[in-house]
Structure formats: structure tokens, C-alpha cells
Amino acid sequence: MALTPIQAYSIIFFTGGFLYCGIEILYRGYTHISMFFTAGVCFLLIGAVEALFHARFSLLPQMLLCGLMITTIEYLVGLLVNHQLHLNVWDYTGYPFNIQGQICLLNSTLWFLLSGPAILLFDFLRHILLNVPLPHYHIL
Template identity: 40%
Template sequence: MEVLLFLIGGRLYTWIEIIWRGWTHWTMFYLGGGCFIIMGLLNEHILPWNMPLLWQAVISACIITTLEFIVGCIINLWLGWQVWDYSGLPFNLLGQICLYYFLLWIPISAAGIILDDWIRYLFYRCFHKFFPNLQERERPHYTLIGGKS
């Protein structure tokens, strides 16, 4: 299951980059796949099931931004590949991350969380008879900001 989610996350991340700036780099596939897996694991195993989607998305955006900073320091600053440079944008850190892109990751993270939940749910619905060890899933539901779901 995680391999499938990694491939989906990697592909979606590269598509977002191509749509946003017209090109991508092969390393972004791995970063995107890793981010998608971590978002799913966070949602499945760490955060409470009734946490509002907005807070899940903010936490995921923090994780994505942290991973982008780490990867950016390695591939841009250390290896000099110049995949991206945000040094011209306000509130940037070493040109690798900035507030603007952190804020954009929040709605993208919310969509990713929902997608991850539905993939897991539909996978279970389609294949639980063939794989008896699959964890049972209930239909995804969310609270956007607060309250009980």
C-alpha cells in the first residue's frame, strides 16, 4: 500500500511543479512521494481521528516545508544543482523555503490528506476479501475547522 501511495504522491508532486513553474526535477518525485507517505502515516497513526482538517493540513505543510528545507540544503546548497531558489522572495530561509510557499502547501496538504484517506478506503473496499490482513476502513469524513465530526 505504501509503495502505491509513494508513487501517487511522487507523481502528483511533479505535476504540481510542472503546472506551477513549467518544469520539475527528478528529485522532486522522491520528495513528493516521501511527503505523501508521511502525511498519510501522520493522519493514520499520530493525529487524533477527529482533528479538524485545517490543523492536519497546517501540520502537514510544516512537515513538507521542513523536508523541502532539508532536501534544498542538500541538492541546492551542498550539491549546487540549483533546482530552486527562493532568495528573491520575502521571509525566506537560505533561499530554500519561504512563507509564501508554506501557505500554498496548506490547501494542497488538505487535498492530499483527503486523497490519501479515500485511496486507503477504496483499496480496502475493493481488496479486503483477497487480503484478510488489511486494516478495516470507515468512509472518510472531516471537520474543517473545529467541533466534532
């Protein structure tokens, strides 16, 4: 039985959410439910960036765009969950080059680096779940 696009993209959303939370638990020892939903949305948006710009941009510019997008989403979610709701999920005030303690250069660099494998994983999942052909990648 073939999956509908809603089912496939739901699986992709949950995959992104669970993978990120797993990485965060390994790195920090804990996570927060807001990170699950944020990561799921970011994973879907990474796929959208790749789908929209694959024919025009090689992998590195796509990774840069995804890293900037994730950093922006992290900042906006941080303003909501940390500043407005006072949940104190994270605080980067001790990190160099941070903005309001919600984003920092180190994590933005990590988002850039993680975007490459995330793009590949998104395409693989879409291939498996929706039988979409795998694209040919150009690094530069």
C-alpha cells in the same frame, strides 16, 4: 486479488510523486527527480499525520501540521540538493520571508492549502487499495 500494504503504499508513494511533479511542470514548466521522491515521502507522511491525529484534531490543524512538516522537508532537501550537491533545483532568495533561499512563506502557505486535498486523496487511495473505511472529517 487484494494488495499487500507494501504494494498499496508503493502506489500511494508513486501517486504523490507523480502528482506533485505534474503540478510543478504545470506551474514552472519543469521538475527534478529529487522532487518526485521528496513528494512521495511527503505524501506518505501526510497520511501518517492524518492517521495519527485524525481522532484528536480537525482538518485545519492537521493541514497546519502537514504544511509545517512539508516546509521542513523542503528545507532539508534544499540544503542537500541545492547547497551540498549544487544542483540548483530551486532558489527562493527573491521571495519575501525566505530562509537561505530554500523555503519561503508563499510556498509554506501553498503547502498548507494543498495539504487538505492531499489528506482526502490519501484517505481515498487507502480506502480503494486497502479497504480502510473513510474517516469522518471535521473542518474546525
